[in-house]
Amino acid sequence: MLYTRSSQLFAEAEKVIPGGVNSPVRAFRAVGGTPIFVKSAKGAYLYDEDGNRLIDYINSWGPMILGHAYEPVVQAVIEKAKLGTSFGMPTELETQIAALAVSMVPNIDKIRFVNSGTEACMSAVRLARGFTNKDKIIKFAGCYHGHSDSFLIQAGSGAITFGSPNSPGVTAGTAKDTLLAKYNDLENVAELIDANKNEIAAIIVEPVAGNMGCIPPNSGFLEGLRQLCTDNGILLIFDEVMTGFRLAAGGVQELFNINADIVCFGKVIGGGLPVGAFAARSEIMNYLAPLGPVYQAGTLSGNPLAMAAGLAMLKALDADRAIFQRLEEKTAYLAAGMEKVLKANNVVFTINRIGSMVSVHFDADPVVDFQTAAKGDNETFKKFFHGLLQEGIYIAPSAYETWFITDALSYEDLDFTIQAVDKVSKTF
Known part of the structure; x- marks a missing residue:
């Protein structure tokens, strides 16, 4: 994917906004590279300033439980x-x-x-x-x-x-x-x-x-x-x-x-x-x-x-109280699929999930607190983040953030994500 327009916009932003962003984690400092500038969003998808479509797993850090532009x-x-x-x-x-x-x-x-x-x-x-x-x-x-x-x-x-x-x-x-x-x-x-x-x-x-x-x-x-x-x-x-x-x-x-x-x-x-x-x-x-x-x-x-x-x-x-069960099922489906392909590719990892929240930690031990979360392999996470981004999937640009699942995600989107995780993890 090309991010020419995003790169230009970031360079302009850095001149007038500290670090070019209004919230630090957006700056991609933890993963490297240039932040993606969003132009619009609908349902489960983001559309950036370069015309790329991304499946969204941050959902504005949580509020878009029913999808963008509901x-x-x-x-x-x-x-x-x-x-x-x-x-x-x-x-x-x-x-x-x-x-x-x-x-x-x-x-x-x-x-x-x-x-x-x-x-x-x-x-x-x-x-x-x-x-x-x-x-x-x-x-x-x-x-x-x-x-x-x-x-x-x-x-x-x-x-x-x-x-x-x-x-x-x-x-x-x-x-x-x-x-x-x-x-x-x-x-x-x-x-x-x-x-x-x-x-x-x-x-x-x-x-x-x-x-x-x-x-x-x-x-x-x-x-x-x-x-x-x-x-x-x-x-x-x-x-x-x-x-x-x-x-x-x-x-x-x-x-x-x-x-x-x-x-x-x-x-x-x-x-x-x-x-x-x-x-x-x-x-x-x-x-x-x-x-x-x-x-x-x-x-x-x-x-x-x-x-x-x-x-x-x-x-x-x-x-629609049934939404919480639907979200639980989608999250479980995604987690199970990622677990299967990460294991098949001999990646060291732990997946945590509850309800419509899930995260992948690149360490074999259970992640139960700050100390165990900090043990994760951040270099592997950087490769994971950028690999998924190239496949059209946006996760949080930090290893210390949960993913948020939205009801707008289809099972086709989840399967596409699992396939992308499989492809990216083969390169570790």
């Missing part, structure tokens, strides 16, 4: 835009999507909409600190909760990719209140709690990790976190920015029947527009201004375009 979402945005794009005042739409979200997700009474997953997680931690009157939080190495200062302590995803998990600009005072735990290791969490008695406001976790590749929780891990939090007066925050409305209508809380105290959302809940949200039972949410003392605000929070897109998306998912 017609009900597009029409909802168009019709709402005709009436005005932002008011800075309440609209009926906000109540409608809030009521629908609360009805779909277990154990939440109220929800507040913001503009990104980062903002949702940042606000959730502030709320937890205000509610408990404690300062410290526990996060897990390799879990990414956005780029708020509190979270850039051994974060996953782009932070790993660029080799700077502790970002300059994060103060020592902020860092001291963030305790770092090992994912899937309850004993480690218990030790941190014992060493910081009555100081921990919250434990925040990706209940299914997606920012060190797809890493599901070990059996008993989430249940153990819930019990530790209950026993020690700590709030449990599920960062379901990736998993919310994707792994089940009610997210991981529904999937594993485990209640978190605060849940963060993004991606799917915005239907492709910039939306985040955080939710909890009333006694916690009522600590937010204007009812309570914890301040949180946003001029564009709940803006009509984002709410229209999100409402159309949630309505579609609510009306």
Whole structure:
């Protein structure tokens, strides 16, 4: 494939945008080469500025669960835009999507909409600190909760990719209140709690990790976190920015029947527009201004375009709960096919999957946390990424990202992908 136009556009972008991109992982620094500039997308496919068609396995990093340019979402945005794009005042739409979200997700009474997953997680931690009157939080190495200062302590995803998990600009005072735990290791969490008695406001976790590749929780891990939090007066925050409305209508809380105290959302809940949200039972949410003392605000929070897109998306998912089973089946089919051809070509690998999330790790050992994810052979991943790109398949340009499956993918697309993996893996 030729990427002449993309290369030209990237050179122009580098002159006026830091690194030529507005989010670091897009820059291809982890895999080498020039970023692909997208012109349009429809269904399961991206169309780049050079006219190439690519089967898409990032789907805007998760929200395009029904495919790109999903017609009900597009029409909802168009019709709402005709009436005005932002008011800075309440609209009926906000109540409608809030009521629908609360009805779909277990154990939440109220929800507040913001503009990104980062903002949702940042606000959730502030709320937890205000509610408990404690300062410290526990996060897990390799879990990414956005780029708020509190979270850039051994974060996953782009932070790993660029080799700077502790970002300059994060103060020592902020860092001291963030305790770092090992994912899937309850004993480690218990030790941190014992060493910081009555100081921990919250434990925040990706209940299914997606920012060190797809890493599901070990059996008993989430249940153990819930019990530790209950026993020690700590709030449990599920960062379901990736998993919310994707792994089940009610997210991981529904999937594993485990209640978190605060849940963060993004991606799917915005239907492709910039939306985040955080939710909890009333006694916690009522600590937010204007009812309570914890301040949180946003001029564009709940803006009509984002709410229209999100409402159309949630309505579609609510009306077709079978989609989650279809996505599970497609993901299992793809994983099984890739496993077969990678084995046949004597490639050392591990595949993790759950629901509509899947990732390929180039290491033989089980990948269960940050340390085991970091053992993967990145040189092989680079060959894998570029080989698939040449075959017309776009996966995340980082070994530390999950793939997202969309309902728009056909089994023909999946077979084509498996054949491409077979072809590429023969060259390792």
